[in-house]
Amino acid sequence: MASNINANNVDGTFPIAGQDNDSQGFRDNFTNIKTNFSNAKTEIEDLQSKVILKSALTGTTLDNSGSGALIKDFELRDISETRVAKGTTSGTVTLNYTEGGYQTATTSGSVTLAFSNFPASGKLGRVRFELTVASVAHTLTLPAAVSLGANSLHGIVPSTKVITFDATGTYIFEFTTDDSGTTVAVNDLTRGRTKVDVRTPVNIGQSGDIAGLMVVDGSYIYVCTGTYDGSTVIWKRAAISAF
DSSP states (O other): OOOOEEEEEOOTTOOOSSSOOHHHHHHHHHHHHHHHHHHHHHHHHHHHSSSSOSOTTTSSOOOOOTOOOOOOOOOOOSSSEEEEEEEEEEEEEEGGGGGOEEEEEEEEEEEEEEOOOOTEEEEEOOEEEEEESSSOEEEEEOOTTTEESSSSSSTTTTTTTEEEEOOOEEEEEEEEEEESSSSSSEEEEESSSSSEESSSOOOOOOTTTTTTOOEOSEEEEEEEEOOOOOSSSEEEEEEEEGG
């Protein structure tokens, strides 16, 4: 914006030494100086409320919220993201998008995931969730809105969105949405989508088995042809020597 401060409306040569000077000249200078001080105050306060600061101004608390303003044509370097530690927990764990893009938790029991405050529809929201699974008895249940990419996750029962883990450890999931959380896509960042287990396969199957999973033992490679339902045989096998 153009400044309203006018450096030219103050007569720096007034009063003139050695002669009688009209008092109106004093009044004009004082009035213009006061007007410029008022304009300066308004413009400085406007800047204080709008600019991005490296540190808090004296007597204030730093708040660089852009309130949704567009930032473009910047080159980014050495940028970090806020990490939100949920601690050791169980039950419902809500990932509040406004808190930070990387959130973590350690299981003390089974966890049911929830989301809040995704960006408005038409804007992309992305959050990563790092879950340390302390026991294979602890499951992770995804919200119903997680519909893109969910069915091919390791250990998931598609009908319930419950994930069973076959080993303790740390798993990272990325969730994205562009419709404010109505539809959410998921990606497992720690494991590929084609699962190969080394175990003795159950002919009918077991919880978490879905089409495309593979199992090997000493003699055969098994391919899962469907989703486990408790009764239908869903595994086909071929001798390893045939490959």
